[in-house]
Amino acid sequence: MAIPTTQKTLLLREESTPYVVVETPVPRPGPKEVLVQIFACALNPVDHAIAHPPLSRMFIKSYPFVPGNDGAGVIVELGAGVTNAKKGDKVVFQGDWIATEATCQQYAVVPAELTAIIPDNITFEQAATIPLALATNVMSLYNQSPAAENASLRLKPVWEAEGATAYAGTPAFIVAGATSVGQFSIQLARLAGHNPIIATASLHNAPLLKSLGATHVIDRSLSKEASLAELAVVLGGKPLEYVFVALLDAEALRLGRDALAPGGALATVSPTPQRIPEDIANPGEGKRISYVFGSPRPPHNRDIGVALYKQITGWLEKGLLKPNPVEVLPNGLAGINEGLARLRENKVSGTKLVARPQETL
Ligand SMILES: NC(=O)c1ccc[n+]([C@@H]2O[C@H](COP(=O)([O-])OP(=O)(O)OC[C@H]3O[C@@H](n4cnc5c(N)ncnc54)[C@H](OP(=O)(O)O)[C@@H]3O)[C@@H](O)[C@H]2O)c1
Structure with a gap:
C-alpha cells in the first residue's frame, strides 16, 4: 500500500x-x-x-x-x-x-x-x-545509568539471572495494584520471585490481580491503619523491604512508606521529589525512594529502554507478561x-x- x-x-x-x-x-x-x-x-x-x-x-x-x-x-x-x-x-x-x-x-x-x-x-x-506503564516500572526499578542520579532504585533487572533470584521469596507490596502501572508492578514482582505479593485495589479487581501474580489483595477503601494491620497478618513477621506505590497520591504513598521496613526500597511514580509531600520524600529510617520519567526516550533512560524492548516479545509469546x-x-x-x-x-x-x-x- x-x-x-x-x-x-x-x-x-x-x-x-x-x-x-x-x-x-x-x-x-x-x-x-x-x-x-x-x-x-x-x-x-x-x-x-x-x-x-x-x-x-x-x-x-x-x-x-x-x-x-x-x-x-x-x-x-x-x-x-x-x-x-x-x-x-x-x-x-x-x-x-x-x-x-x-x-x-x-x-x-x-x-x-x-x-x-x-x-x-x-x-x-x-x-x-x-509501553508507558511498563517503562514506568522499569525506569523506576532498574535504571543503572549514572545520569539517573537518585531516580532509580537500581535493582537487578528481572531479565538478568541475578534479578530472577536476588529477591526470590521476599515479600512485595504493590499499592494501587489495579492501575495500569500497578498491573505491571505485580507481574515484575512475580518474575522476580517475590512471595507473598500483596496489592491494594477495589475488591472487584482481586481476580484480575491474582491472575497477574498477586497472592493477596487488600481493599483499598480501608484506612491506612486497617490496611497495615491486614498486611502484618499476611507478612507473618517477615520484614517488608520492597514497596511499589503505583499512584501519585499522598495517602497511597504514606501507606507504602509506613508499611516499609527500615532500610527498604520505596518505588514511586512521581517524576520528582517536588511532586510529593516532604514527609514522604524524606522517609527516614534508611528507606530509599525512587522517582521516574517513564520513557525510554531520554538519553539517561535509553540503555535500559533498549534492554527492555528486547524482552517484550518473548514475555508476551510465553504468557509471562499480560x-x-x-x-x-x-x-x-x-x-x-x-x-x-x-x-x-x-x-x-x-x-x-x-x-x-x-x-x-
Ligand atoms: N512518572 C511517570 O513517568 C508516570 C508514568 C505513567 C504513570 N504515572 C502515574 O502513575 C499513576 C498510575 O497511572 P495509570 O495510568 O497506571 O493509572 P490508571 O490505570 O488510570 O489508574 C486507574 C486505577 O487507579 C486506581 N486507584 C485510584 N485511586 C486509588 C487509591 N487511592 N488507591 C488504590 N488504587 C487507586 C483504581 O483502582 P480500583 O479500580 O481498584 O479502585 C483504578 O483502577 C498515576 O498517578 C500516573 O500519573 C507516572
Whole structure:
C-alpha cells in the first residue's frame, strides 16, 4: 500500500482547550528510525493532565501539541541503516511528545531499537496498553545509568539471572495494584520471585490481580491503619523491604512508606521529589525512594529502554507478561476527548482505554 502524504492527527492548539482532529503531513523516518502505521493507541492520565498547567508549562515545548505515549501498528517504511526490522512487522512502541513521534495519530516515526514485535497471540489493542506503564516500572526499578542520579532504585533487572533470584521469596507490596502501572508492578514482582505479593485495589479487581501474580489483595477503601494491620497478618513477621506505590497520591504513598521496613526500597511514580509531600520524600529510617520519567526516550533512560524492548516479545509469546484489559473507544481519534474525561473523573477501573486511529472519519 502506498503511504499517503497526509494523515489524521489529534492535537492541542493551545493550553486548556479540547483536543481536535486535523490533517497533518505523514512524517518520514530518519536514520535508524521506522515509520509505523498506528492501529491502536492507548490513553494515560497524563494525556489530559498535560493539556493544563502545571504540566503543560513543564512539558509542552511548542503548539500545536500532539499527545500519545502508547502505540501499536505495522512498520511501513524503514529509515537508512535499519537492519533489525522490516516492512510489515507488527510492532509495539512508546511515542514521544514530539509531533512526528506521538501516538494519537495515524502514523509516527520511532527509533527501530525501541520497537518490539507483537506476537500472534496479542492484538494491537492489547499491545498498546504496555509501553508507558511498563517503562514506568522499569525506569523506576532498574535504571543503572549514572545520569539517573537518585531516580532509580537500581535493582537487578528481572531479565538478568541475578534479578530472577536476588529477591526470590521476599515479600512485595504493590499499592494501587489495579492501575495500569500497578498491573505491571505485580507481574515484575512475580518474575522476580517475590512471595507473598500483596496489592491494594477495589475488591472487584482481586481476580484480575491474582491472575497477574498477586497472592493477596487488600481493599483499598480501608484506612491506612486497617490496611497495615491486614498486611502484618499476611507478612507473618517477615520484614517488608520492597514497596511499589503505583499512584501519585499522598495517602497511597504514606501507606507504602509506613508499611516499609527500615532500610527498604520505596518505588514511586512521581517524576520528582517536588511532586510529593516532604514527609514522604524524606522517609527516614534508611528507606530509599525512587522517582521516574517513564520513557525510554531520554538519553539517561535509553540503555535500559533498549534492554527492555528486547524482552517484550518473548514475555508476551510465553504468557509471562499480560497486557491490561482493554476497552476500545468508538470513533477513532475523535473518541479520545470522551475517554480522557472518564479518566479525569476516575471512572475507569482496571482497564485501559484504547483508540483505533485508522477508524477516524
Ligand atoms: N512518572 C511517570 O513517568 C508516570 C508514568 C505513567 C504513570 N504515572 C502515574 O502513575 C499513576 C498510575 O497511572 P495509570 O495510568 O497506571 O493509572 P490508571 O490505570 O488510570 O489508574 C486507574 C486505577 O487507579 C486506581 N486507584 C485510584 N485511586 C486509588 C487509591 N487511592 N488507591 C488504590 N488504587 C487507586 C483504581 O483502582 P480500583 O479500580 O481498584 O479502585 C483504578 O483502577 C498515576 O498517578 C500516573 O500519573 C507516572
